[in-house]
Amino acid sequence: MIRRVSFICCLLSFVVPIILKAQSHYPGQHKGKFAIEDQLKPAVYSFDLDAVRLLDSRFKQNMEREQKWLATIDTKRLLHSFRTNAGIYDENEGGYFEIKKLAGWESLDCELRGHSTGHILSALALMYASTGDNQYKLKADSLVSGLAEVQQVLNQNGYLSAFPQELINRNMQGKRVWAPWYTLHKIYSGLIDQYLYCNNRLALETVKKMASWAYQKLQIVTPQQRSLMLRNEFGGINESFYNLYTITGNPEDQWLAEFFYHNEMLDPLKEGKDILEKKHANTYIPKLIGLSRNYEIEGKGEGDKIARFFWETVNDHHSFATGSNSDKEKFFKPDHQSAHLTGYTGESCNVYNMLKLSRHLFSHTADVKYADYYEKALYNHILGQQDPETGMIAYFLPMLPGAHKVYSTADSSFWCCVGSGFENQAKYGEAIYYHTEKEVYVNLFIASELDWKEKGFKLKQETTFPETGKMKFSILQSPGLQMGLQIRYPSWALNGALLKVNGKVLPVKQKPGSYLLISRKWKVGDNVEVDFPMSLRTVATNDDPDVAAIVYGPIVLAGEMGTAGMKSPAPFSDPKLYNDYYTYDYKVPSGIVTSLTLKKDNLNISVRPVAGKPLTFRTLKEGILLRPLYDIHQQRYVVYWKLK
Structure with a gap:
């Protein structure tokens, strides 16, 4: 159900939340950390990142370059703008003038300052889950402690940011300002990820206080003001509040999520209208992720239908062969790709968010088209977003003939796509495998190992894909029960498929754009070989x-x-x-x-x-x-x- 916000005093705030044995498929299961259970029973569940380990490949190499970059960014520099906003001066740290300040979008005169710290909190959490290496948790712990100190010193009812509340006030008044709620979204999400992946209770307490501030701050907003302020980019903060609501059970968090339902942009999609032309793409996509999250929590309503229509519209009519979209960050006229082969196509943040949306929609349906898209965008955009020589990140993927990729610098850019890029390179394991109660889905052909601890099932995938279309799956551990292995039969595999189990060729009756199901009582040492000849x-x-x-x-x-x-x-x-x-x-x-x-x-x-x-x-x-x-x-x- 998609609720509309009531601007009368919210009666829900007086309801005592019911604490349930929770299960949420954001981002994985994370048992025991949710007060609200998702009502939607998904078609498939994702695995937690700690269940998947990458083996050597371009993906792991990208991740390792990312790790080196994360290690070089000093925590004091990431906290500097926050501490400056709170007036914190510590002589033991050399004071204000001794800290080398970050530049670009993190400079002290940029209205988006602080967003990268939020992204890096998420990246460190994802990297910790993906590797098990405690160094990422320790660095994140320092960031969280520093942010909690800033929140305490500010003493503004839980407000926490690298910029003063005046930027929020300007937004609420409909005055010109860059995107303050977008920036806060990154901090909310980073702190939530720190709780979910790193079990950092201080991060949860800090973000709960931030939400309490936001709830009190927005109570005075009139419907007319709300309509005006939501025209300003607010990222996926609706998703963050929905996620926080499932953790806390606090109806104020749900109210906040529903406050950011953007009628002007979402209602036409509900009617099946493509109004995307000239709309800022990365402003649009996160709205649908939040809508999907609401649908999962409620288990009903039109959110899934709207999100699917949006996804299909973008993929079929507004995207390039790479899976990327937009020109100068905006959607173009439907089906007019050849008129937009410029140097400013394919904003990387858009692809980051389209992949997030695709994961939600795949979990709802297990429809292979979402997995096909994920592969296309992951290989053709995200994998090449990072320069292997420097580890730096490209904002755009230019389609202009004769153009080239333009990369960030280590501490003097910090564009939005650098921020989402920190996350991209840390979570490659998130969409390789999915599962039902008795089946494992293999969606991506990336060398890796899966450890399904709850079932006592371990699987190793060996492949040099896409250098060849061959991959081998070996059973490392099995409970000896009947279990299905669903291997994606890609839509591009027009030359058929070769399938072997323990060296024996099996007939393939399925068609491209489906799954190859092998169901049996697996034994340790069993293996499956698949070859999808490419053309x-x-x-x-x-x-x-x-x-x-x-x-x-x-x-x-x-x-x-x-x-x-x-x-x-x-x-x-x-x-x-x-x-x-x-x-x-x-x-x-x-x-x-x-x-x-x-x-x-x-x-x-x-x-x-x-x-x-x-x-x-x-x-x-x-x-x-x-x-x-x-x-x-x-x-x-x-x-x-x-x-x-």
């Missing part, structure tokens, strides 16, 4: 069949175009400028090849693999080298070609 194909823009990307299996290939005219070593002349990624001139050289002569229904005639180099191809006529977009860094590329 080349084109993915055209919706509005022009002759403008297309070249794809191998699920992997978008891009043409290497060299480094002519690129700035070195850093792409930005001044990373302290907040929005210089919009003013960045790619200086694309004349003569960049943007057209290919191909036979679209048989690419093998004109595109050939390069011997000894996996996932590397060359066009025969033009001599263009094609490689996975996720592997092209520090040079120019072309994704979409004009086909002749």
Whole structure:
């Protein structure tokens, strides 16, 4: 049920919350930490991150680079803007002038300051769960303690931020301000994650006080004021309040979540209307995640229907072959991809949030299309968002022919996509496996081990995917009971599938876009081998069949175009400028090849693999080298070609 906010004194605040034996599938199960049980019985459950360990792969390598970056960011620097806001000066720490201040979106004159600390709290929690390494918990404990001190010194009814409440007041008055509730959302979420993943009780007490402040603060808002203030970006703070409500059972937290139901943006979706054109994409997507969370808690209502319509609309009509969307952060006119091949396409935060939404929708339905999308966006955008040379993060994934990725700096950028990027690289294990009571779903082909402790079942996945379409699953531990293994049969696997159990070939009757079910009493040492042969194909823009990307299996290939005219070593002349990624001139050289002569229904005639180099191809006529977009860094590329 999607509730509307009543601006009369909320009667729910006088109801004593009922404490239930809770189970929530955000983010996993985390038994014993929830006062409110989700009423929705999902089709599948996700595993907690601590049940999955990555083996060597590009994903684990990305994670390790992320770990090094997290280790270099000093806790004092992350807390500095918060302590400055509270007027805290500690001579034992060298005082105000001795701390090297963070720049970019974390500088003291930026209205979003503090958002990165929230993201990093989440990233440290996710990294701790993903690795079991106590160093991430210890660093997070220091951050939480520092934030709790700031909250106490501020002494403003639980308010906690790196900026004064005046920014909130401006938002409530409808005055110009960047996005204060968006920034607070990151801190709320970070503290909640610290409680869920690291069992930090101080984090929970701190965020509960923050919620109490917000409840008192927003009681005076009139319906007219609320309508005006919700036009300002508030991120996924509705999701945070729903998550907090399930933990606390406090009806004030539920009231806050419902306060941020944005009628203007969500009601048209309920009517099946695509009104996304010119809307800020990353403002929009989190609203649907919150709506999905409400649907899971209530177990009824229209939230799931609205979220599914939104997801399908974005995926089918507003996205590129990479799974990314938007141009200059905004949705474009439906089915007009070829008109938006610019240097500012594919904001990384959008993909981060679309993956979150996809996980919710997959858990509701077990529909393979959400898993197919997850794979596409994960490999073609998120994996290549990080520069393997420096570990830095790209804000956009440019579709402009001849453009290149532009990366952040270690302490002088801190854009929103740097913040969500900290989380992206820490939680690769979250969507590989799912389960029902008696089945394990394998959605992603990433080398890893699964330990389903409750069932006494351990599974090892060995693969070099996507270099090949082969993977091997070995049973390391089994309770000896009948159990199903559901292996995703990807929609791109048009050449069929080869399936073996303990070396014996089994017939495959299923079609691509489904699951291969193997059900048996598994024994230690049993193994399953699967091969999904990959092939080349084109993915055209919706509005022009002759403008297309070249794809191998699920992997978008891009043409290497060299480094002519690129700035070195850093792409930005001044990373302290907040929005210089919009003013960045790619200086694309004349003569960049943007057209290919191909036979679209048989690419093998004109595109050939390069011997000894996996996932590397060359066009025969033009001599263009094609490689996975996720592997092209520090040079120019072309994704979409004009086909002749």
